[in-house]
Amino acid sequence: MEPKISIVVAVYNLEKYLPRCLDALVNQTLQEIEILCVDDGSTDSAPQIVDEYAKKYPQKVKAFHKPNGGEFTTRNYGLERAVGEYVTFVDTDDYVEPNWAEKLYHAAKENDADLAVCGFERIDLNTGKVVSKDMTTHGYAVKEITGKDDFMVAINPAPWNKIYRREKVKDLRFLNFRGFNDMIFLASSYTKIKKVAFVPDVLYHYYLRYDSQIHSVNQQDVDNFKKYLLELKELYIKENKYEEMKHILDLLAFLHLGVSVMYRASYDKSINMKKMMKETIAYLNENFPTWRKNPFLTFSYSCKKGFKHFALWGVSKMYILGMPMVFIKIYRFMIDKLKIDIKF
Numbered sequence: 001m002e003p004k005i006s007i008v009v010a011v012y013n014l015e016k017y018l019p020r021c022l023d024a025l026v027n028q029t030l031q032e033i034e035i036l037c038v039d040d041g042s043t044d045s046a047p048q049i050v051d052e053y054a055k056k057y058p059q060k061v062k063a064f065h066k067p068n069g070g071e072f073t074t075r076n077y078g079l080e081r082a083v084g085e086y087v088t089f090v091d092t093d094d095y096v097e098p099n100w101a102e103k104l105y106h107a108a109k110e111n112d113a114d115l116a117v118c119g120f121e122r123i124d125l126n127t128g129k130v131v132s133k134d135m136t137t138h139g140y141a142v143k144e145i146t147g148k149d150d151f152m153v154a155i156n157p158a159p160w161n162k163i164y165r166r167e168k169v170k171d172l173r174f175l176n177f178r179g180f181n182d183m184i185f186l187a188s189s190y191t192k193i194k195k196v197a198f199v200p201d202v203l204y205h206y207y208l209r210y211d212s213q214i215h216s217v218n219q220q221d222v223d224n225f226k227k228y229l230l231e232l233k234e235l236y237i238k239e240n241k242y243e244e245m246k247h248i249l250d251l252l253a254f255l256h257l258g259v260s261v262m263y264r265a266s267y268d269k270s271i272n273m274k275k276m277m278k279e280t281i282a283y284l285n286e287n288f289p290t291w292r293k294n295p296f297l298t299f300s301y302s303c304k305k306g307f308k309h310f311a312l313w314g315v316s317k318m319y320i321l322g323m324p325m326v327f328i329k330i331y332r333f334m335i336d337k338l339k340i341d342i343k344f
Contacts, residue, residue, distance in 0.1 A: 008078030041068030114193035157183035
């Protein structure tokens, strides 16, 4: 019988947290699941732990071992072997609620949705303190992918609080670059899927590890992201989605490259940020031109959408007025000094 959900667990070391993660998965209230544990050449006891769970739960857990190739290869390895109706991905230092899979699956099935998204919380791994909660404000909503609504831009890129209809994403792949392949995967899926269901409950607990690679960005990362954004645009053109979705795509490019990537890059002292900002604005102007007069970045529209959207409008105005470094300085002051992190 085909599993309702295939859960791909990317395993690389973290032996301390792996049992907590797997215990939460094998005890899901949704029984019809498969758990694909893909060990990416771990050097601690994680491979043995994975094998123990596969032996103890042979109907649910499958163990795979491969040479180290990075998280993107691990997720792709699992996706290629998944057979479930839906597929999702879990990080081994996180854990899920017992009804995580069931609530997401029911939301997807009841609404014939290709993607279901649940709420999650970010937790400081060192202190155990909940830093923030996200994806909890949509309610039990169901929305269609359309160029007339920018709700997709506000969906967090990570794949772990989501289930995808596997048939829709089976030919997509996570790419070989740091930090932003989740965003490219999700944005690519928008060319395939038609409907998204939301579950506002906090069902996923994401642990912040400040030694993680995603918290730093270098020149090569920025260059890679620019390259893959162009490939993403080509995909939209190929799928005949570009004209309908260009305002969404341009807003995504501005948000992730102009805001998120530039902020992270500002911590690399070897980067000339003024020069990089100038190059980034020129890149956006050439390749994603509607970011300047985007219908989803007008004052009236942003006021209706709430504080975060209004803040993003403010950031766009700083860019247009030639003051992007002012934004960087304000954002870093809020995060570094005031400990306030606005997740756009």
